[in-house]
Amino acid sequence: MSGWKKRQNSYRKPDHFTKMAKSEGYMARSVYKLEAIEERAHMLRGGAKVVDLGCFPGSWSQLALERIGPKGRLVGVDLKAPEVIGAHWIPRSIYEVQSGELIEALGGLADVVLSDMAPNTTGTRDGDHYAQADLARRALEVARMVLRPGGGFICKIFEGEEASGLQAAANLAFKRVKRMRPDAVRKESREWFLVCWDLKSSAQLVPEAVPVAPEEPPAPAPGPTRQDRSEAEESGKRRAPVFDVDEW
Numbered sequence: 210m211s212g213w214k215k216r217q218n219s220y221r222k223p224d225h226f227t228k229m230a231k232s233e234g235y236m237a238r239s240v241y242k243l244e245a246i247e248e249r250a251h252m253l254r255g256g257a258k259v260v261d262l263g264c265f266p267g268s269w270s271q272l273a274l275e276r277i278g279p280k281g282r283l284v285g286v287d288l289k290a291p292e293v294i295g296a297h298w299i300p301r302s303i304y305e306v307q308s309g310e311l312i313e314a315l316g317g318l319a320d321v322v323l324s325d326m327a328p329n330t331t332g333t334r335d336g337d338h339y340a341q342a343d344l345a346r347r348a349l350e351v352a353r354m355v356l357r358p359g360g361g362f363i364c365k366i367f368e369g370e371e372a373s374g375l376q377a378a379a380n381l382a383f384k385r386v387k388r389m390r391p392d393a394v395r396k397e398s399r400e401w402f403l404v405c406w407d408l409k410s411s412a413q414l415v416p417e418a419v420p421v422a423p424e425e426p427p428a429p430a431p432g433p434t435r436q437d438r439s440e441a442e443e444s445g446k447r448r449a450p451v452f453d454v455d456e457w
C-alpha cells in the first residue's frame with residue numbers, strides 16, 4: 210500500500226481524539242491541537258479579539274470562543290461558514306477577503322490570529338506542500354495587517370522546501386517564535402505549527418481597504434401614469450409610446 214493510501218486509511222479511523230471531540234461536543238478532533246498549543250502559548254485571554262483563518266467546521270473557533278468569553282470577539286474565514294454560534298463568519302477564500310474587512314468586523318485590531326488553513330490534499334506531496342505554504346504565507350501577511358503590536362499568531366505549516374522560509378519570515382516579524390507539534394497531530398502527517406508571540410510594531414503592514422460598494426445609479430424619473438396617459442390621449446397630445454409593467 211502506498212504511503213498516501215496508508216495515510217488516508219488512518220485518517221478515516223476514529224482515534225482517541227476523534228472520540229473525545231465527539232463526546233465533548235467539538236466539531237473536529239483538531240481542537241486538541243489548539244488546546245495543547247494554548248497550554249504553552251496563553252494567547253486566548255478573556256476579552257480578546259481573534260481572527261480564525263480556515264475556521265470550518267469550527268472546533269478551533271469553539272475553543273477560542275470559550276476562552277475569550279462574552280467580552281471577546283471572533284471573526285472566522287473559510288470557504289463555508291461553520292454551524293457554531295457566537296462569531297462573525299466570512300464564507301470566502303482568504304485570497305478574496307480584504308484585511309480591512311476583518312478589522313471592521315472585529316471592531317479594532319486583533320489580539321490573536323489563528324490559521325489552520327490547508328488545501329484539499331491531493332496526495333501529491335510537493336503540490337500539497339506548495340499550496341499549503343501559499344495559504345500560510347497569506348495568513349502571515351493578514352496577521353501583519355490586522356494584529357496590534359504585541360499580538361500573537363498560530364499557523365499550521367506542512368513540512369517541506371518552503372517551511373524554513375516561512376519560519377524565517379515569522380522570526381523577522383515577531384519577537385519570539387517556536388515550532389510545536391501537538392500530540393493530536395497524526396503521526397503520518399507532515400504538519401506542525403508556528404507559534405509566534407509579540408508582533409513587532411515595525412512589522413505591521415497597512416491593512417487592505419474595505420471595498421466600497423458602488424453607488425446605486427439614480428432612480429429613473431417616474432414615467433407618466435395611466436392617468437397622465439389617458440389625459441394625454443384625451444387631449445390628443447400623446448407623442449411617445451408609453452409602457453407600464455402590465456404591458457411588458
Ligand SMILES: C[S@@+](CC[C@H](N)C(=O)[O-])C[C@H]1O[C@@H](n2cnc3c(N)ncnc32)[C@H](O)[C@@H]1O
Nearest residue numbers: 239263265266267268269287302303325326327
Ligand atoms: C484543517 S481544516 C480547519 C479545521 C478547523 N481549524 C477546525 O478546527 O474546525 C482546514 C480548512 O482550511 C480551509 N481553507 C482552504 N483553503 C482556504 C482558503 N483559500 N481560504 C480560507 N480557508 C481555506 C478549508 O476549507 C478547511 O476548512
